[in-house]
Amino acid sequence: MKILAVDDDEIALELLTESLKSVGYSDITVATSGLSALEEIDAATRPFDYFLLDIQMPEMDGIELCQRIRRMASYKTSPIIMITAMSDRSFVDAAFSAGATDYVTKPFDTLELSARVRMAENLVRETRVSTNNVFAVQSLKAKVEDALRFSIGDAITIEDVPGMIGKLAMENYLLQLSRGKVYQSIAIGFAIVEIETIFSRSSPTEMLYTLTDVADAIADSLKQSNYLLTYCGSGKFVCVADRGSRAISPDLEIAIQLSIEEMEIAYDSGAPCEITIAMGEPVTSSLWSSGNATQLMESALISAEDKRRALQLEAAGVSVSKTKKGFMKAG
């Protein structure tokens, strides 16, 4: 594993390097500023496998560096672990929005660091397998469609959509939220109706573009809110936003649907690709709930799935009882 560690404090970098060595990582390059990190990336003859970036640095901070790394084709899905002091928690949201995969807190706990880095290592391995199939769509465009094949349940990475992050990053984001912050958050699931039919009629590239269009429509309808969005596979998305956000209303589903209709999504044959979005009930958490914050996400997905099933049954002529509108509680 080739690691680039960036921190403006040399003592912190030495501690980080020694901690990584103690858990078996020795191929570590260090940089003491965002600019020198970019120079190291440019000069690397073999790409880095993942990055550890301090958030608070003068001139170019870790969040900007993270954004710049994410813009590079080779590092669109590489794990980026942010290093943050406890007092930097306010920056954590911005870091996830900028494309961070996870974060560790300073002062380092070698056990925690080791666990985070191992998780990143697993992600690197999985991504290496998938890269040849799905993730590097742009570079593989010219190759045969077979090389792009992915299964309907894969939580593939959707790029270049504002607020869109990977599923693992979303889980890590939720897990780091304080109980109060979880309470202030709301999760909503969205599911594409008849996804199996659309998936079976689409080539992998078409499917990827359709999912990107749907993600764009969701992001566009949420643009006045602070939100993060992720794709969870099987045509399902989850958005986590501030609880008080005005965009989160029953009209959101209509706004997304209108936005999709304006896109006039079509199959490569020219035939229209009818997309209907099922929006689940908004899910919130009680201040006293003992569950894991990722339950917000799970509950939102379940609700979207229920709504999708109901819409599909309705379309098939089976009558279903309407659920009462309101916020569901997670867990």
Place this chain on the structure above:
Amino acid sequence: MDSFEADKRQQLDRAITNIREKFLLNIDDRIALFDDLLAQIETGEDTEDALKQISANAHKISGVARTLGFADLGLMTSRIETDFGKALAGTLSENTISPLISQVEEMLDHLVSLSSGNRA
């Protein structure tokens, strides 16, 4: 813990001891830097910049102090960083700056005692 892990742990402990020594060797430079920034505040010459720099340098120390075995220093610097951050987000006045300076002076006393302890 197996012997391989124990070796690695010992190796890390040795490395941390070396880094701790390096930190102590350079502690006078850190003291001088904080002194200069306090002087900058005293002369009223770009107070906000001086406060930001103090906060950034306290941030650096708080990130490593506890791991290097300086838990009290870690707490002091972390508090400085938080309180300076709050003060910088509001309106600066003599009333808000004065307690901040006291915090830095207390932290400097602590750094000086670490430095003298190292020389002794």
